[in-house]
Amino acid sequence: MTSTMTAFIAQGGREITDADAFVEQEAPVPELRPRDLLVKVRAVSVNPVDTKVRAGLGRDDSKILGYDVAGIVEAIGPGVTGFAAGDEVYYAGDITRDGGNAAYHAVDERIVGRKPNTLSFAEAAALPLTTLTSWEILFDHFGLRADSTGTLLVLGGAGGVGSIAIQLATQLTSLEVVATASRSESRAWARSQGADHVVDHHNLVDEVMAVAPHGVHYLVASQTRGNINAFADIVAPFGHIAALDEPPGLDILPLKAKSIAWHWEMIFTRSMFDTADMIEQRNILDRTSELVDAGTLRTTMRTAVAGINTDSLRQAHELVASGKAIGKVVLHD
Incomplete structure (x- = not known):
């Protein structure tokens, strides 16, 4: 595996319609902390939190956003017990770390669930957050x-x-x-x-x-x-x-x-403060997968955009920030 990856980085101080609101750059593949998974990103969705974080960046600030991810475990860090390479997963991530708008993403296994078998990666990425x-x-x-x-x-x-x-x-x-x-x-x-x-x-x-x-x-x-x-x-x-x-x-x-x-309600509270019950988010996502596969719940994806890139991110952020989006907006490979 290479040591670098493609990442799509939000730049502060820009209007969402500006050509450089998002830029594509090569970035280091994340180093894994204890209990981390390295996930090959297959789909991401855009939430109001993404638009708020982007809008709050200063002119000289930049950040990899993306707080809904579905993908495949590429590698595992020290101490991981619940997952192995090749597992299909979905999760919302941790706002204190880089998001999933990149080829690979590192995330603590305790806030990761197993992707519903009956959903595509795009359909699954609509659900976690x-x-x-x-x-x-x-x-x-x-x-x-x-x-x-x-x-x-x-x-x-x-x-x-x-x-x-x-x-x-x-x-x-x-x-x-x-x-x-x-x-x-x-x-x-x-x-x-x-x-x-x-x-x-x-x-x-x-x-x-x-x-x-x-x-x-x-x-x-x-x-x-x-x-x-x-x-x-x-x-x-x-x-x-x-x-x-x-x-x-x-x-x-x-x-x-x-x-x-x-x-x-702040879904990042558990991951921000490493609470003793942080694994409850895995339990919730796993239970959701069971309910989806049983036909009790269904995806809320309404708009699917092919391609995770700077253009699709601008398009999705503009729609979500408008307040007129229905259901979830998802980008997928």
């Missing part, structure tokens, strides 16, 4: 089980997180699921994922209360900016909210009167 996010919200933060009842509201029901959160809630709990979507195609997509009701976020309070007059018990909030007062109206007393964004100056005091619990 959003599934981990949704799973941790529903089953870790909210503590939901198969017999859990009540109403769940998913903001952005046609987005990456929304799409799989709807599927997980409808397939693995007894909740009634309400999703927000405004365009006809996004509303149709949210319904196809299993949403019982689809409402327009532009008139959030009235539309939610029309289908859940006593309020919702659980809320997955991809967008909290300007919505806290609405949340105070539509979430039932002792309800739960999980937030994905981080608007500056956020004030959640309006939620206190109803004793509404506020949860932050």
Whole structure:
């Protein structure tokens, strides 16, 4: 194996339409840490976190992005016990390390799952980050089980997180699921994922209360900016909210009167802090593979772009940053 590889590097201080927003360069093949896998990348997907990290880079900064990967294990590092060369895997990676927009990628085995047998690499790459996010919200933060009842509201029901959160809630709990979507195609997509009701976020309070007059018990909030007062109206007393964004100056005091619990969700927390339960992300991804192969869950890939290169990355980032993407955008070889 060679000591260098092709990498596609995001450069800061550029508009996404600039020709040099991404550049192709030769880079060293990553050195493996204890418990690392070296993965031959076959597909990556683009998430809002990719666009946020790229937008936050300074003019002189650069970074290899890519926090959803599907590929084949090329080599294993010291202490690896769960995988061998040739295994097909998928994962979201670690935001403190280089991402997967390259020919090869190094990742800790504890956050890697076995790719679903019934999915292509592209279809599999759509799932890890959003599934981990949704799973941790529903089953870790909210503590939901198969017999859990009540109403769940998913903001952005046609987005990456929304799409799989709807599927997980409808397939693995007894909740009634309400999703927000405004365009006809996004509303149709949210319904196809299993949403019982689809409402327009532009008139959030009235539309939610029309289908859940006593309020919702659980809320997955991809967008909290300007919505806290609405949340105070539509979430039932002792309800739960999980937030994905981080608007500056956020004030959640309006939620206190109803004793509404506020949860932050960051799927990179376990890998960032090397938590004792880091391997739970492997367990979640392996369980997801089982559910996919059983036909219980399905890929959320909606847009597939052939070729992992600078042009396809610009195209995918522009679409995701626009907020108009439905499902997941995946690049594949």
